[in-house]
Amino acid sequence: LPTRIGWIGLGLMGYPMATNLLQKLPHTEFYVFDVMQDALDTFVQAGAGRVHACASSKEVADESDVILSMVPEGSHVRAVYLTATTGVLASPLHSKILLDCSTIDTETSLAVRAACATQHPSARFYDSPVSGGVRGAQTASLTFMLGCAADDAHIALLTALLGLMGSNINACGGASLGLIAKLCNNYCSGLVAIATGEALNLGIAAGMDPRVLANIFHTSTAQSAILDDWNPVPGLCPEAPASHGYSGGFRVQLMRKDFGLAVETARRVGARLALGEEGLKVYEGASGDARCRDLDSRVVYRYLGGRED
Numbered sequence: 001l002p003t004r005i006g007w008i009g010l011g012l013m014g015y016p017m018a019t020n021l022l023q024k025l026p027h028t029e030f031y032v033f034d035v036m037q038d039a040l041d042t043f044v045q046a047g048a049g050r051v052h053a054c055a056s057s058k059e060v061a062d063e064s065d066v067i068l069s070m071v072p073e074g075s076h077v078r079a080v081y082l083t084a085t086t087g088v089l090a091s092p093l094h095s096k097i098l099l100d101c102s103t104i105d106t107e108t109s110l111a112v113r114a115a116c117a118t119q120h121p122s123a124r125f126y127d128s129p130v131s132g133g134v135r136g137a138q139t140a141s142l143t144f145m146l147g148c149a150a151d152d153a154h155i156a157l158l159t160a161l162l163g164l165m166g167s168n169i170n171a172c173g174g175a176s177l178g179l180i181a182k183l184c185n186n187y188c189s190g191l192v193a194i195a196t197g198e199a200l201n202l203g204i205a206a207g208m209d210p211r212v213l214a215n216i217f218h219t220s221t222a223q224s225a226i227l228d229d230w231n232p233v234p235g236l237c238p239e240a241p242a243s244h245g246y247s248g249g250f251r252v253q254l255m256r257k258d259f260g261l262a263v264e265t266a267r268r269v270g271a272r273l274a275l276g277e278e279g280l281k282v283y284e285g286a287s288g289d290a291r292c293r294d295l296d297s298r299v300v301y302r303y304l305g306g307r308e309d
């Protein structure tokens with residue numbers, strides 16, 4: 001495993017992911033960058049001398065053998081990799097490995113990969129998005145979706161490294177297919193969150209106790225990870241963001257982004273999504289609603305039910 005790791009983006013996901021590497025690789029030096037000085041300072045302090053704050057993404061790349069990024073959107077990924085003098089590709093990058101774990105559009109990811117291949121033929125860029133949420137990041141149980149073939153030259157290294165942050169490492173077949181897998185997953189889980197929220201709201205409106213209803217779903221055909229681990233009703237699942245004011249999960253604006261990317265992808269490849277436009281409207285509405293904005297995406301339950309609780 002590399003002895004010098006670079007990390008760019010220490011937000012809700014990036015911070016706990018990088019913390020797992022820090023704890024599990026006691027002889028590795030870390031070079032990190034985030035535009036938020038606070039996140040950077042906290043991680044440097046946690047690193048007890050092994051974490052070095054950098055002034056730019058380029059500096060991270062200069063100092064590291066493997067560079068990982070975890071930033072919100074395609075525009076941020078372009079900034080991190082392609083900015084003329086301070087981006088990762090401004091570094092010499094001899095034989096280095098670049099892993100972008102952000103969930104972004106495939107066009108941006110392929111553009112960064114192509115720029116890397118042209119400017120630095122010995123380096124390799126991979127899309128490597130994740131699923132499992134903040135809890136999965138904290139407990140190193142993330143699912144990784146790697147945009148490469150199962151027999152990729154770096155697969156053993158990638159599996160070992162990502163295995164320190166996750167429990168399921170999947171080679172998805174080729175460049176940008178990690179992102180396709182992630183967008184398909186979030187399209188599905190976004191719809192399940194809407195369906196679960198609507199069904200619970202329906203039961204409550206008709207006089208049912210949501211706890212009784214959720215217990216029935218659990219042993220019936222409406223069972224899902226959303227119901228069991230991310231239940232949208234406050235108090236039903238003690239660990240779910242809903243039980244903590246919908247804080248600390250997957251921001252509803254990020255779900256709107258992923259849902260929109262899935263709908264765009266479907267249009268591009270000619271796949272029919274009967275609920276795509278409808279679902280997108282729900283996440284757009286919730287993202288713009290003061291009661292829901294910046295909260296965990298399962299807050300759609302509150303949005304759809306017109307609830308304040």
Ligand code: NAD
Pocket residue numbers: 008009010011012013014033034035036039070071072073076079080101102103104130131132133134249250251254
């Ligand atoms: P976040 O907003 O909490 O963190 C993003 C971090 O990136 C912030 O600290 C921000 O300051 C930093 N950043 C932004 N632009 C930067 C730049 N140019 N250079 C350096 N740092 C920069 O977001 P998050 O919840 O950690 O999500 C990150 C990505 O992971 C997103 O693409 C999201 O869709 C995906 N994701 C999130 C979850 C989740 O549950 N939160 C789950 C799976 C995947």
